[in-house]
Amino acid sequence: MIKKIFRFIWKLIAALILFSVLAVVFLNWLPVMFTPLMGIRYLENPDENIQHSWVPREEISLHLQLGVIASEDQNFVKHNGFDFEAIEKALEENKEGKRVRGASTISQQTAKNVFLWPGRNWVRKGVEVYFTFLIETFWSKERILEVYLNSIEMGPGIYGAEAAAQYWFNKPSSELMPFEAAAIAAILPNPRQYRANPASSYIEGRKSWIVKQMKNYGEFSFEKREE
Secondary structure (H helix, E strand, C coil): CHHHHHHHHHHHHHHHHHHHHHHHHHCCCCCCCCCHHHHHHHHHCCCCCCEECCCCHHHCCHHHHHHHHHHHCCCCCCCCCCCHHHHHHHHHHHHCCCCCCCCCCHHHHHHHHHHCCCCCCHHHHHHHHHHHHHHHHHCCHHHHHHHHHHHCEEECCEECHHHHHHHHHCCCHHHCCHHHHHHHHHCCCCCCCCCCCCCCHHHHHHHHHHHHHHHHHCCCCHHHHHC
16 A cells, blocks of 8 residues: 555656646747736736736847846846855845845746746745756746746736836837836836836836946847856
8 A cells, every 4th residue: 555655656746747847848939828926816806907918028128138137137147047146145144134135036036937826935945946947958048038028927917028018108018218127127026016107216216226237237148148
């Protein structure tokens, strides 16, 4: 009986691994039209209208692409999914009693947004590490950024760059200017609390900081991974 139980468990684990790998491989080519977070938000508030439109990365303003990298993960094109320097810095600052800061990369956030649920427990974090490894293995950096920009929550019921650009600035994501892109990037830590437009004094400050980081980053290119 015990052997049968263990055999069943191993078969179940193998099936889950196979399913997860196949899901990641297929989503390298297919648009992500729905995420677990969208479902959770709907269950929390069925009256909230979900706005989401998938657009290719080439149709998203380079200002927004650079804005999220400059604000969320400046080593995105260089690391393999985990920014250990940022993790070490976050641990030191948290240990010193400073404001708790995260160190999740764009790759980790993409893995969480597409495959998992919100939360901070160690089980979810461990599965996030697993899916981060998978997408870094099977997807290009360009694809990871494309999925990230199309799936991340950018306002109440607003998911992805196109819906965010239309909601906050009444224009397509391809036409976002630097300060508009920075405004959207500025609210990402808590998009249900902050507003990109009109922006509070706090978001205005973050916008200015992000634009400065964008200028310091220089011309946006995935070739920076070679530097």
